[in-house]
Amino acid sequence: MKVLVPVKRVLDYNVKPRVKADGSGVDLANVKMSMNPFDEIAVEEAIRLKEKGAVTEIVAVSIGEAKCQETLRTALAMGADRAILVQTDERVEPLGVAKILAKIVEEESPELVILGKQAIDDDNNQTGQMLAGLLNWGQGTFASKVEIADGHAKVTREVDGGLETDDLKLPAIITTDLRLNEPRYASLPNIMKAKSKPMATKSPADYGVDVTPRITVTNVAEPPKRTAGVKVADVDELVAKLKAMGVAK
Amino acid sequence: MKTLVWVEHDGKAVKDATLSAVTAASKLGEAHLLVAGQGIDSVAQAAATIAGVGKVHVADDAAYAHALAENVAPLVVELMGHHDAFVAPATTTGKNIAPRVAAMLDVMQISDILSVEGADTFTRPIYAGNAIATVKTSDTKLVVTVRTTAFEKAAAEGGSAEIEKVASTGDKGLSTFAGEEIAKSERPELTSAKVIVSGGRAFGSSEQFHSLLDPLADKLGAGVGASRAAVDAGYAPNDYQVGQTGKIVAPEVYIAIGISGAIQHLAGMKDSKTIIAINKDEDAPIFQVADIGLVGDLFKIVPELTEKL
Numbered sequence: 001m002k003v004l005v006p007v008k009r010v011l012d013y014n015v016k017p018r019v020k021a022d023g024s025g026v027d028l029a030n031v032k033m034s035m036n037p038f039d040e041i042a043v044e045e046a047i048r049l050k051e052k053g054a055v056t057e058i059v060a061v062s063i064g065e066a067k068c069q070e071t072l073r074t075a076l077a078m079g080a081d082r083a084i085l086v087q088t089d090e091r092v093e094p095l096g097v098a099k100i101l102a103k104i105v106e107e108e109s110p111e112l113v114i115l116g117k118q119a120i121d122d123d124n125n126q127t128g129q130m131l132a133g134l135l136n137w138g139q140g141t142f143a144s145k146v147e148i149a150d151g152h153a154k155v156t157r158e159v160d161g162g163l164e165t166d167d168l169k170l171p172a173i174i175t176t177d178l179r180l181n182e183p184r185y186a187s188l189p190n191i192m193k194a195k196s197k198p199m200a201t202k203s204p205a206d207y208g209v210d211v212t213p214r215i216t217v218t219n220v221a222e223p224p225k226r227t228a229g230v231k232v233a234d235v236d237e238l239v240a241k242l243k244a245m246g247v248a249k
Numbered sequence: 250m251k252t253l254v255w256v257e258h259d260g261k262a263v264k265d266a267t268l269s270a271v272t273a274a275s276k277l278g279e280a281h282l283l284v285a286g287q288g289i290d291s292v293a294q295a296a297a298t299i300a301g302v303g304k305v306h307v308a309d310d311a312a313y314a315h316a317l318a319e320n321v322a323p324l325v326v327e328l329m330g331h332h333d334a335f336v337a338p339a340t341t342t343g344k345n346i347a348p349r350v351a352a353m354l355d356v357m358q359i360s361d362i363l364s365v366e367g368a369d370t371f372t373r374p375i376y377a378g379n380a381i382a383t384v385k386t387s388d389t390k391l392v393v394t395v396r397t398t399a400f401e402k403a404a405a406e407g408g409s410a411e412i413e414k415v416a417s418t419g420d421k422g423l424s425t426f427a428g429e430e431i432a433k434s435e436r437p438e439l440t441s442a443k444v445i446v447s448g449g450r451a452f453g454s455s456e457q458f459h460s461l462l463d464p465l466a467d468k469l470g471a472g473v474g475a476s477r478a479a480v481d482a483g484y485a486p487n488d489y490q491v492g493q494t495g496k497i498v499a500p501e502v503y504i505a506i507g508i509s510g511a512i513q514h515l516a517g518m519k520d521s522k523t524i525i526a527i528n529k530d531e532d533a534p535i536f537q538v539a540d541i542g543l544v545g546d547l548f549k550i551v552p553e554l555t556e557k558l
């Protein structure tokens with residue numbers, strides 16, 4: 001079976017985002033960009049399923065500017081087989097991404113699409129669920145464990161109260177949570193090999209999808225700042241503070 | 250504008266997250282509620298008493314027993330024929346269902362709103378709360394999830410809304426519920442606790458995490474949280490995790506113990522009223538946001554603190 005893995009290029013999670021003074025957004029000039037951490041987990045999961053023999057081909061997809069090639073090369077170096085770049089300089093919202101992915105699913109007929117649960121730039125947490133809705137497929141979101149057998153995916157999900165397990169009929173959508181696996185680093189030979197793996201370049205228009213944003217971002221501001229308070233010298237002083245706040249009797 | 254609010258419940262009672270979503274929805278227009286589940290009369294009754302609610306739609310069917318998105322989304326889409334906005338709390342259930350609804354309605358969801366600035370304009374956190382975006386939608390129907398810590402809870406009593414049964418849209422046969430492990434605890438739930446004590450990697454083991462933090466939490470009547478590192482190391486279950494990808498909390502007092510203060514952790518707790526940090530490294534980033542800091546070894550400090558409270 002074939003697996004599709006959408007990967008997004010985002011500000012590296014170790015970089016502290018800087019809000020631009022004119023309120024137009026977060027400064028992405030000359031900062032380190034990486035694959036969305038949840039998408040690394042998605043790629044890793046697809047590779048593990050392939051290593052177990054449940055999967056035969058892994059196709060990585062990224063939608064965005066030309067530099068998303070780097071993100072796709074990372075996926076290929078980790079172990080994806082080929083890549084599709086849907087190139088556009090426009091901002092594409094989750095609904096647009098989901099619509100493009102739905103068209104790619106139509107063309108490629110994968111039995112599984114594994115996405116990250118959220119992109120850590122816009123923190124939307126939408127695309128996987130939207131794709132499942134557009135395709136009328138089952139969805140196993142926030143997955144911490146996946147088992148594939150007999151045309152079904154058994155997905156353990158991280159929910160507010162603990163863990164929930166759902167059984168999905170394939171084809172299905174899975175979105176990854178942090179504890180699903182620990183992604184591997186690409187080895188140097190695999191990075192070299194990835195350079196010759198196939199990468200197709202397309203545009204949203206090739207899929208006939210209108211990606212005009214529905215949402216306008218009118219301002220981006222810094223959140224209210226917290227400032228450091230006082231240091232207390234010992235436990236007695238801390239207890240006194242807690243009492244003063246009415247937290248302790 | 251007529252809004253439809255997803256009622257988060259456990260089969261018996263309405264969860265607090267619902268009350269915050271009702272407040273957000275009321276800023277848009279009249280709040281109608283949707284209670285979906287199986288054998289949920291008591292939930293419907295409780296929902297009808299929430300102050301300011303116009304009507305309660307009740308969908309009682311086995312297909313909704315576990316709130317599977319595949320079955321619930323078509324029900325919501327049907328009801329959205331005569332509502333203008335679907336409003337869900339940003340719980341894992343809300344986050345699972347709402348985007349599926351949005352795609353089926355062909356609208357862009359607005360996730361995790363912090364405020365309602367107008368009928369089409371909202372603020373929401375991006376980049377783990379390191380920036381706040383003001384966004385304006387051109388969609389005519391709205392699908393919104395609500396960051397519950399940003400809205401006051403509507404009063405659970407005082408209303409007397411009419412209850413209306415709605416027909417089931419059926420089981421779509423795409424997925425089935427196969428089991429759950431829901432942690433049972435006598436302690437307050439993290440998202441509604443007034444005080445939270447939270448532990449990090451520094452605790453070193455599950456035994457030490459619990460033998461040190463549980464007595465302290467008991468003394469303070471507090472909920473217990475954890476950093477991702479502590480959860481990953483197996484010191485605490487996943488539903489303890491506070492942060493960008495865990496729970497968002499804003500208690501009166503948040504006590505971070507042996508937690509460094511990574512931005513992903515701060516994203517989940519920096520709106521707490523008072524932050525207290527205990528860490529042996531005086532340069533730990535957590536001290537930059539802490540109102541009260543105590544530098545030292547938690548293995549000495551925590552037992553002493555518990556003792557003296």
Ligand SMILES: Cc1cc2nc3c(=O)[nH]c(=O)nc-3n(C[C@H](O)[C@H](O)[C@H](O)COP(=O)(O)OP(=O)(O)OC[C@H]3O[C@@H](n4cnc5c(N)ncnc54)[C@H](O)[C@@H]3O)c2cc1C
Pocket residue numbers: 013037038120178448449450451475476477478479490491492493494495496506507508509510511512513514517527528529530533545546547548
């Ligand atoms: C995509 C993504 C999402 C993430 N989401 C989350 C999230 O939701 N929540 C979250 O918490 N993290 C999240 N993280 C992880 C985050 O980046 C940090 O790795 C994590 O928060 C660190 O946990 P910690 O502070 O317990 O551990 P550490 O960073 O190891 O800090 C341990 C601290 O304990 C102190 N210490 C050690 N010994 C003692 C002692 N004896 N007494 C007192 N102090 C001591 C040390 O000085 C140090 O400050 C995420 C990461 C990624 C990439």
Ligand SMILES: Nc1ncnc2c1ncn2[C@@H]1O[C@H](COP(=O)(O)O)[C@@H](O)[C@H]1O
Pocket residue numbers: 005006007008009036038039042061062063064092094097114115116117118119120122123124125126127128
């Ligand atoms: N532009 C994109 N290109 C490829 N995949 C994407 C893109 N945007 C979102 N995704 C996928 O959808 C997931 C959830 O993103 P979001 O809904 O934006 O939080 C990500 O983790 C990716 O797997």
